[in-house]
Amino acid sequence: MTQKLVVIGAGMASGRVLEHLFEAEAGFDVTLFNAEERGNYNRIMLSPVLSGEKTYEDIVTHDAEWYEANNVTCHFGTHVTAIDRAAKTVTSTKGTVAYDKLLIATGSAPFIIPVEGKDLPGVITYRDLDDTNAMIEASKSGGKAVVIGGGLLGLEAAAGLAERGMDVTVLHLMGHLMERQLDEAAGFLLRRDLEKRGITVKCRASTAAILGTDRVEGVLLEDNEGLEADLVVMAVGIRPETRLATDAGLEVARGIEVGAQLQTSDPDIFAVGECVEFDGQLFGLVAPLYDQAKVLANTLMDVPAVFTPKELSTKLKVTGCDLFSAGDFASGEGREDIVFRDPARGVYRRLVIEDDVIVGAVMYGDTADGNWFFGLIRDKTDISEMRDTVIFGPAYQGGAPSDPLSAVAALPRDAEICGCNGICKGEIEDAIAAGATDIGALRSQTKASASCGTCTGLVEQVLAVTLGDDFVLPTAQPICGCTEMTHEDVRRMIKSQELKSLPAVWQACDWKTPCGCHVCRPALNYYLLSDWPLDYEDDPQSRFVNERKHANIQKDGTFSVVPRMWGGITTPDELRAIADAADKFAVPTVKVTGGQRIDLLGVKNEDLPAIWDDLNKAGMVSGHAYSKGLRTVKTCVGTDHCRFGTQDSTGLGIQLEKALWGSWTPHKLKLAVSGCPRNCAEATCKDIGIVCVDSGYQISIGGAAGMDVRETSLLCQVPTEKEVMDVVKAVTQSYRENAKYLDRIYKWMDKVGLEWIQEQITDLDTRAALVERFDLSQTIYRKDPWAQHVAKPDPYEPLATLTLEAAE
Amino acid sequence: MSNWIDIAALDDVPQRGARLVKTLHGCVAVFRTAGDEVFALDNACPHKNGPLADGIVHGKAVTCPLHNWVISLETGQAQGADEGQVTTYPAKISEGRIMLDADFLQQRSVA
Known part of the structure; x- marks a missing residue:
């Protein structure tokens, strides 16, 4: 029944x-x-x-x-x-x-601390989707947020709100963050990382009252310090x-x-x-x-079963803050510590040992071995034999080489891989043997990595170890059907083997087709010209038609023509020349673009050299509106006219465009310079954006406003225009040298990390070397392709014109 | 009986490239491969009439610049999952000159 x-x-x-x-x-x-x-x-x-x-x-x-x-x-x-x-x-x-x-x-319900003002609008908790949506909504108008509670949930809320542009302060009652999961040293490293993202952390801060009349306006601390707040998130605990x-x-x-x-x-x-x-x-x-x-x-279902609580481990889901804690790490009599620190990398590991057994572990910065330590704690393994090296992790036990995969290979079958779902290595291996050979299939069959997702990398490593050579990491797809190699592999070959021509690459990398295809040839052509600017000659036949013909193909086979307007500035003479050209070549559509210039749409193939010639004669050059290269530098009027402007944004934009134009990049590159934080040039959704402030220039990168919409991340602030020029050139060159073809800067940044890029440009020697290589490449490529093609118009003209009479 | 006519020098078309021949009934694209073979096809992709002469030539195929259909230069057939046929015309090289068959080009106008 x-x-x-x-x-x-x-x-x-x-x-x-x-x-x-x-x-x-x-x-x-x-x-x-x-x-x-x-x-x-x-x-x-x-x-x-x-x-x-x-x-x-x-x-x-x-x-x-x-x-x-x-x-x-x-x-x-x-x-x-x-x-x-x-x-x-x-x-x-x-x-x-x-x-x-x-x-x-x-x-559970969130615990609300019983202070005055706790019921004011603008005071929210963090438990469910409605709370999350309320925070997202509140963050849209920016402003200041105070998060009460420096535990897991509070810090995740703080990081999320900071990511969404709020000015966030975390109040924590105890002496260091996440005191239940972390010791003081790890708590300090976590605090430092959060502060690097602009989050203010106040420990030993006790809330006295929440202030405001109609809605929350601030928080008053026990020591009488007052904090402004447009939003208060209460994350002190649950019951x-x-x-x-x-x-x-x-x-x-x-x-x-x-x-x-x-x-x-x-x-x-x-x-x-x-x-x-x-x-x-x-x-x-x-x-x-x-x-x-x-x-x-x-x-x-009337099946006998017994619930027994197990040891637990904790991870924080804040991108860039890797921490792991498990077991009991309080010091005490009979307990010994092994501590490892690498301050430069922000790495900290501490093991607490009692009677030759690890009873607690705290890790910060590099948590890859967390599960191995967790296994030692859970199984109460006697570690006296490996005590000298145990802190370095599984890769250093038993003389095994320090291959990252060997750590995973060394895990026993009952080692837990997915903490959320309690999935052991053995269960994953069995599922792989039963045919689940990619991460998606494993996820649906075992639930491993299907909850919080932090173990995805580990699950992939188990796949790699189990499948051996049959395993292909999902991120490491070959470029196309012509090769087994990834973009990264090929690029490494081009540099290390000094491959300087397409046939050399095809030969050395064992291409399966005689001359590639429409997918790999443009990529290889880009890598070669970017890595060997002086040795490699650009191959027009390996370029998409737009870059071969220096115009954008339209759906009817006609083209669009966009002359450059430096920094969005034009003159009556230029406008007259554009109008004349539009008349002369019967251009059907004249449109103003989002990059502050004018697009002539519907120009016939054979008219291209002639219209370019006319525009050249009026002093204009190609706008590269068709290229995987520098497109535009959008500007606002800055101090020239604007009452809010703090710097000469237009002048700086023109300088940047004149320095960068003609350069080829992995994907298109759009810049903008805004004269003040009102940001009228929309610099914070560009690949590289500069916002002028009184004290200098904030350079940020990795914005997007296309299929993905992303706000830029701050790279650095510099005091002079000269440094802006150097930093922008250096970032561009680093992007040229390291990114995968067709990755915009934001995708590249997601792969290498903002910090790595910051290191490239903050080290002055590295920056100078990047600038030098960029300038060298520009000696070849900072030329107007239109003028070159006007001089050799053959490819745009018919090979022959046959009338029926002639054919007879 | 073929009626070959001399169109241009082989070197007027770049390797892995194409040029157009205008006729009264539209354009024919003349392709030259890396191995110096020549092929003549209608300059219109069966998908959305994309100008095949503007595509990337690889092996004995061309990729249409509009939506990346790959067309065999030998048969005029769309490759892979796509289905479609482009008309092809006899073409050859003779003493460094590209030759097309006038009779076929004329039949094209009738068809």
Whole structure:
């Protein structure tokens, strides 16, 4: 007989229970209540949603189809108000339903510190999607945010808000951040990294009151310091949500008390997740919740199962802050420490040892070996044999070489890889043997790396170790069907083997086709001319038509012609020449572009040299509106006219365009210079943007406003125009030398990291060398291609013109 | 009986490149491969009439510049998953000159 299972709360724990039940076809008729207006989503991933790296759609675990397929009756946005244990019914705002078995999964509620002003508009907590959306909305108008609480959740909120442009201060009651997971030294490194992102951290800061009349205006600390705030996020902790259970007369301590089968004091009522208390313990991380879910599903299906809490490890989901902590790392009698520090790299490792067993580990900066240490803690491994080298990680044990993969190869089968889902290396290996040979398949079959995602790299390494040569990292695709080699491989070959022609590359890299294809030839041509500017001669036949004909092909085979307007400045004479050309060549469309210049659309192939000649004679050159190269430098009028301007933005833009034009880059390159932070030239969505301030120039990179929209990241601030020129040339050259063909700067930056780029340009010797190489390349390429083609117009003319008479 | 006419010198078309021959009934693209073979095809991709002469020539194929259809120069057929046919015309090299067959070009106007 089908039993009626009523579930209160659609979170990650109850979601996992349902998955187990449906997979086992346990035959429950499920009714699901959720106070939120939606079903189960991956709550751990709210931080990436807040920071903008993911969207809600990316983190949905169960969509409407899933519920429908499993015949779940859903009541979302519906509060359950009472449980009647005698009648075995649940009453909600929508009516009463009966149950055979009831599952309480009400999760937790944020702890609100009882201070004046806690209910003001603008004070929010951080638990669910609505909170996340409220923060995203609040961050749109910028301003100042105060985050109360320097634990996992508070710091993820702070990093997300800072990423979205708010001026963020974190208040933390204790002496260092994340004191439950980190020791003081790691807490310091974390603080330093957060401060580098512009987040202010105040420790030993106790909140006295939240100030404001109609909405929040500030925070007052116990020591009477006042902080302005447009948004206050309270993230001081959570407490189990137990009100329903208490009202129903179930046994409740801090959480709803359950036994090892997750049964409450009523045999037909179960509880799972953050709302439960087992053996005096509460649970806030996802791994034990998933363990509970498995045990509970088995219990419901009458399969014997026992829940036992395990050692836990923690990671922070803030990009660029790698920390790992596990076990107990308090110092004490009989405990010894092994500490490793590399201050230059910001790496810190500390192991706490008791009786030759590691009982705690804290790592910061390089956490790749975290799971190995976690295994040693969990298994209580005797480390006396390897004590001298244990701090360096698995790669240094047993004389094995320091290959990054050997660390993973050395892990035993029961080593945990995915902490969230409790997936061991052995389970992943088995799934691989059963045919799951890529990360996507592994994720769907084992759930490894499917929750918080921080172990994706590890799972890939297990794939690599298990499959050996058959494994191809998803990021390392060959350029095209002509070769097995990746862009990076080929570029390395071009430099190290001094390959200076297309045939040399094809030969040395074992190309499978005689002369490449439309995918690889433009890439190779770019790499060669960028790496060997003096030796390699550009091959027009390996270029896309736009770069071969120096005009943009249109859908009807005509072309568009865009002359350069330096920094967006033109003259009446230039405008007259453009108007005359448009008349003379019957140009059907004249359009002003987003890059501050004029586009003549619909010019016939054979007219191109003649129209260029006319424009050349009026002093204009190609605008390279068609190139993977410098496009435009957009400017505002700056100090010339604007009452807010702080520097000569137009003049600087013109200087930059005159220095950079004609250069080829992996993808198009757009710049802008704004004369003040009002940013009228929209510099912060360009590949390279300069915002002038009173004290100098803020140079930022990696913006985009196309298929992806991205704000630039600050590279550096410099005091003089000369330094702007050098930094921009150096960044451009580094991008030219290192990026994959067709990667814009933001994609390149995502791969190498902003910090690496900063190192390139802050080291003055490296910067000067980059500038020198850029200038050398420009001696070849800073030339007007239109003038060159006007002199040799043959390719634009027909090879022959046949009339029928002539043919006869 | 072929009716070959002399169009131009082979070197007037770059290797891995193409040039156009205008006729009263539209343009024919004359391609030259890296191996110095010549092919003549209608200058219109079967997909959206893209100008094939502006494409990248690789092996004995050309990639249309509009949407990257790859067309065989030998057969005029679209390669890979795409389906379509471009009309081809006899072409040859004779003593360093490119020759096209006038009869075929004329039939084209009738078709």
